[in-house]
Amino acid sequence: MTDAFEALAGLDRVVHEPARLALLTALSACRSADFVSLQRLTGLTKGNLSTHLSKLEEAGLVEIEKQFIGKKPNTLVRLTPEGRTAIEQHWQALERLHRDAQRWQSVDGRQ
């Protein structure tokens, strides 16, 4: 069980924060997504989304590209290779913890 707690403590805080985890998960399923679609997918407000995207960009996990489509500004977000690796590893760690938690539950149930 100590190993599991260590694994839990070892989770990357930048990635594990719920809103950022949602953003990285959504981005891991596509090549890129714009600001509006990320807002739709995560249900975050514009301000919150901007803040979290900035933190992810600072951590080198996403790339943000500002462009114009016609005359309208468009913010395009994509995972960096490091970001893709980080979210994949994070999901693997979460799956492992999930399996461990289920094992503990079954052990508790038997006792």
Add this chain to the structure above:
Amino acid sequence: MEDLKRMRIIAAHYRNLQGLRMLPWFLWLLVIGAVNPVLGLPQGQLDYQCLLIIPGIAVPWLLSKWIGRYYDRVYGRVEGLPPLSQPIEVLAGILSVVIVYAGFVIDTFEWLPVSVLGLMMAAAFLAEWWRSGRLLNHSVLFAALLVVLSLLPLAGTPGDVHWSHLLGGFIILIVPGIILSLSSVLKHIALVRNLKALSQEAS
């Protein structure tokens, strides 16, 4: 965790779930099928069919462009992962084109007493259901309906109706027209409902 998995599926199928994009084309297919002379509807004179087909291409094209802009404005853009990144997928794409063409030929020349294209479409609906993480449950219903309709000729010929007429006009154009139109509307509803649920869970 389940919410995140669902979000991942929605993000991966974001454009596909924007079903209304294709609706004008499916309705066009339906219209073309409905005026197919084999059904005894307006006889297929060349000028009549040209009048219908040429503007018929422009109208769904313009409508789908307009609907696409609506989706981009309201739902944003998601660029999917490259679909043909692996040689196996390229090969699968080529094979599926060959198989669909073979099915079309078999149905046209009535080499089998069933609609091969109908069965293929049913398989495509099931594949879509599976790939979308069982998000589009209506796909299973449509697949079942298509299987029944495709196998219907095995039950015999009803009255004066010749199966080739049904296979040619009904199964190939009208049934897909109706089913694909309904499916595109239901996909849009699935997108809206799931995004709403995700948004509520986030707040």
